[in-house]
Amino acid sequence: MTDAVSGGDPYLIISSDCHAGLPTEEYRPYLESRFHRDFDDFLAGQGRRREEMTRLGVRNEAFADKWFHDNEEGLRGGWDTAQRLKELDGDGVAAEVVFPDADAVDSRTAAPFGVGLGLSGDQDPELGMAGARAHNRWLADFVSARPERHCGVALLPITGEVSEAVAEVHRAKESGLGALMIPAMWVDKEPYHDRRYDPVWAAAAECGMPVLTHSGAAPREDYGDHLGIYVSEVTWWPARPLWFLLWSGVFERHPALRFGVAESGCWWLPNLLWFMDRLYLGAHGGKKLSPFQELKRPPHEYLDRQIFVCATNTKRRELAQRYEIGVDNILWGSDFPHPEGTWPDTRAWLRRTFHDIPVAETRRMLGLAAAEVFGFDTAKLAPLARRIGPSPADLGQPADQAAVEASWARSRETGRHWLTGEDFPTLGVTR
Template sequence: MEKIWANSGDSHFLEPDTLWQDNLPARLAELVPRAEKDPDGEWETVHIDGMSFRRKLPTSAAKQFEALSTRAPGSGDVDLRMIDLDQEGIWGELVFPSLGMWSSSFRTPEVLREALRVSNDWAWETIDKPQPRLVATAQVSTLDIGDAVVELERCAELGYRAVFMPVTPHPLQKDYNRDEWEPFWAAAEAARMVIAFHIGTDPIDLSKGGSMGIIYRGPGGALLNYTETTFGGQRAVMKLVACGALDRHPDLKVLVSEGGATWVPFIADRIEEGYRQHAMAVRPKLNRSPREIIYSQVYASFQHDSSAVAAATSMGYHNVMWGSDYPHMEGTYGHTQETLHHLFDDVDPVIKQRITVGAFSELFPDVPALPNALTAAVG
């Protein structure tokens, strides 16, 4: 089977568990997340930023899921990762963090600001700097917008090309459609930083026993929770369009990773209809149509969905980007080539090239191009 090479708009990296504790001053290090398990192994106490919460530990099934989600050799090692990527047929790759998933649980701006600064320095030196095929995403506080602007600009000076944003900001901060976020969107546009939303990053309320990705329980809970994760990215895009942020900043690019792509034409149609049919109530007024804004500034990555290819072939939406979701179990690690052939063997070569290589290269032109010896398999 001829290898199809592709860029990936979605992957994850496991930082050292003690990264923050080892690199922050003692007074701050004692406030970052740590967990103490009960002797019986059923419950744990989580300490973070002066708060302590009790929560039940995952069941055996959940533990198995977590183990499968980090099974790839390169999940926390760049050299091993590149071996994995070459075997899978992945060239360039956007990389999301893991420790940053705790961000919504902090309540002290200084602790979150300094912890994310440590993460950004570490990721730049460990991921981006030594490996030009990888694009690490910077992290910024959504608890303090001023801190977010300063750190985004600092990371841009380092050389970062994308900033990871949760689909919903910190629960103590205003939502993305509010004017308070305007300086951040302006700074990101000026720095040419891609706003990289990742689905499944809504805030977690640990004080109420919340767990990552758990909203529904009971019959069908696993499927309900998995499907629910996609909606946050859609809402984030809706907010940036409806409040005029993308209209005011036409050079600002947004990527929603791992959430599929067929939702984009639907959301564009829905917002377009609302803007047209309810014009008397719509504020602010936009200089361009919602569909034009979305189709020109919003990108979407998927891993398995044949319907995502149809968004490009049949719906006129061409900012579709494939992603492996390495190393997570819902991704394609171990069967990437089978997935790519299933998706693209019968697809117009122009569309195939756009989804596998072109859209990614448009967002991240500094990533070295596929060598000539490999491009034939893409075109």
């Protein structure tokens, strides 16, 4: 897909990371009746879970009170379609990818049985799938009002029965959902290099549904009261499946599969990619290792072909690394309606962050790359983008881009510096 708009036209912005979910008790009509008693038990424990979050410092009482007071109307957009569209328009966001759990402060919109952002391999398999299906049913209804603006992410607890997971992939696709979120942690279940998951990867590829992990799950019982440990590791867990899938040949066996890591930044990717490429290409530190038989190409080629990062609230430091990561591999996200996101000040955030980034690259990271990954119809979104989207001038980007392009020329030329002939004289030789 090419960018046919002129340099000064408004941006078509697609947030690759937003959230929606019903107030938890309202999921009951979407849950099979045989699980209603278990659901009542789950609801009864919500207060205790909130108290524990406060004790551990995950929930700040004073912040929570102010957040809900200041944003009461907008936060209804977590489940109210009309309010949501109003908030998206105000932020200049034409379309979005919709993950679960609208409330990231009090967890009052948690999917049944905690299978939202806390989706993990330690959930009861039967209850986990029941809760996922309930959320997926509601989400399909939610996005159906304006399907051109929403890509709903179905919850998929694949560590349970694989045949049920495959069936849910197809059911979710038929219902109008467009992507899949799998557990970031498998706990005591089989890791993602296990061939038992191949039917899931095949189904996702067949249905054209990207598979994603999202930050949230972590072994909190390991951390005690030390919140800093949790914060330091919470973005590592959703990234971990990436190298399990890559080194075990999943991307080689399933070349149509797309995989993404959401709300974990992308600051960690350049060093990881450098390290993995060097191992595969025969750097000195990896010479004693056996050949990586599952891979037919270096890791960076799989990244560019099949992997992306939903880099929520993309930071200046990450943009400075974009030629190592790959501009088309970075998908910006607003994280609406979470307080760690850019809403309701997205326009100001974008100006502070992208003011000196070339317009053509900005268009890719703010929307066009996400449109390709998640299958948005840019022609349908174009009139809306022209009405609500901020322009390059609104982001502080000059009309004459020559100086901006020149300022980044050296970084662009250097790119993935470890792939130069000086580092690997035999780079052109097929393994």
